[in-house]
Amino acid sequence: MDYDIEADWQLLNTCNYRCDYCFFPGEVLGEKTVLYGTPDEWADAFSATGLTWQLHLTGGEPSAYPDFVDLCAALTRRHVISLNSNLTQTSLADFARRIDPARVSVINAGLHPDERARRRGLEVFNRNLALLHDAGFPIFVSVVATPDVLAAADDIARLPSVPGLVPVPKLLRGSYRGQHYPEAYDEAEREAFRVMSRKARSAYGAWRAARSEPPTIDPFADDDFLAGTPPFRGKTCAAGSRFVRIEPQGDVFRCGSDTAQQGNILTGTFAPHARPSPCNSGYCFYFCRKYTGAEYTSRQVATGVLAGPSLVPPHFVKRLGGALQRVLRR
Template sequence: MTSDPVPWEWEFDWHLTNRCNFFCEYCHPQIRYVLNKKHLDEPDPELVVQRFDELNRTCLVHMSGGEPFLFPGFVDLCAGLTRRNWISINTNLASPELVARFASEVDPLRVAKIVAALHVPERERLGLPMAEYAESFRILRGAGFDVVALYVLFPPLLPRLREDLTTLAALGVDPLRAKVFKGVHEGRRYPESYTDAERALILENSGEYAFNRPYLDGMLAFRGQPCTAGMTSFKVTVTGEVRRCASVPTSYGNLYDGTFQPAAEPQPCPAKRVLVLSQCMAYLVEPPQPVSATATAPRP
């Protein structure tokens, strides 16, 4: 998450629940149409905290879903994990009462980042005012949490991007980053299919998000390069299975039942196409340096 020295030894990217109060058109199909059709019985927060304590490592636990705030006992889970570890959260901020409770009960010094994803079409479909999102955003900022708004650059949203950003700025939503869409829309694969005009609009409005240009310039694979994923960083599925990363399903046991065992040394990346470029940049033994989103560079 940062180039500065960090106080944690291991990182876990945890898909902790299938539950979600949104049904975004651009959600990953595996999540939207498969996982969200069944809600597994999530483990008790106390068990998860115990399993992380048993690792005897200081960890950073990234939590996503689904919607993390819908995990049963989520605030208690966060309070328990942050006694020893750090957490980060990707949330849609559509649970204002739980957000307010989280802000009052969880130590902001143990929360590395809160990414507050903006899903404007879904909020409009459900009649959820953007002012409500902004209020939760300001509550978290006011309580000392490092929270950033994230706007997904789904192709149909691009014509309204500037207007939406202006509206959000007027509501006090700052900082705000915009992130390229990765997936298929109307038979075209993105981010490769953005037009030149769309690319320029994206780079102009990326904010501090440093990875839009690498995505747009085709930095989508690191096959054969040594990577610490599976050794010091891991993907945890909704069932507790620990995998190498989002792109590589190599299994290292199960976190919930206590069978998890990490790899002993870095292994070459076998993925033909990576899913989460920011994680690759953090976990590769010799990562390339991303060019600023606003820097001038020729298109490949």
């Protein structure tokens, strides 16, 4: 899929699950969702940048967004989306009917087995998983690899009911039950993780080979980082130019909230950086790994616009005028 820039767009904070490894506390996950724009206003604002976007919709639980399907329909008229979801919401049936699978890069279906068991949610997960798979959406199942998940790996592998969609283990990262992961995995847990990863790569082998690039969130090689995720600070990174993070109200940041704001999508003030630059933050391991890759950091700058497929189209620079040009020359 051709796109100029990717965004990790946190649509909302709200989620119906309370996984104990979630980065957000319960009071944040329980916030009331605020709508800052209509679906058409959001779609028009992204299109007004002159860029084609790959929008990774996340949260919270993005499919719980009140206008979720209308928003996806509006966005995919011109742009591409990807999605993290726990597959619990009734909106997904309408999504499967109305959204063109060719405009969806990938759906990462989070299994969350403990929370699924507490809420008797396996049946609805499998129903939506089958619905989306049968409709032709590119989809895989992931599971955060807690010690309990790794100890019951064979049972966890049998939870998804769609043949071939086995759970891909994701690194447990950060503080969990008083220990810091992934460093806290013991050797038995690391070996169980490696076995799960090998099985997942085998199960999705043809699907992955047919893709032009890895999924937006790509856990298929997480077993390479069981001893710890590498530092990225100081490495040349295309965040800010080829990738940004967007908050629910439309504020845009290079990546982490400690980086300088790059305007707001809804107000038309977003300005991408002209070139890759050294990492000055820490954000999501998957995006850090992707956008420090040579294919995203090797483009040269010419007359304020990236060479090759244009990141900032000339008509966009001209339309926004001298202020943007000064930003691009920094």
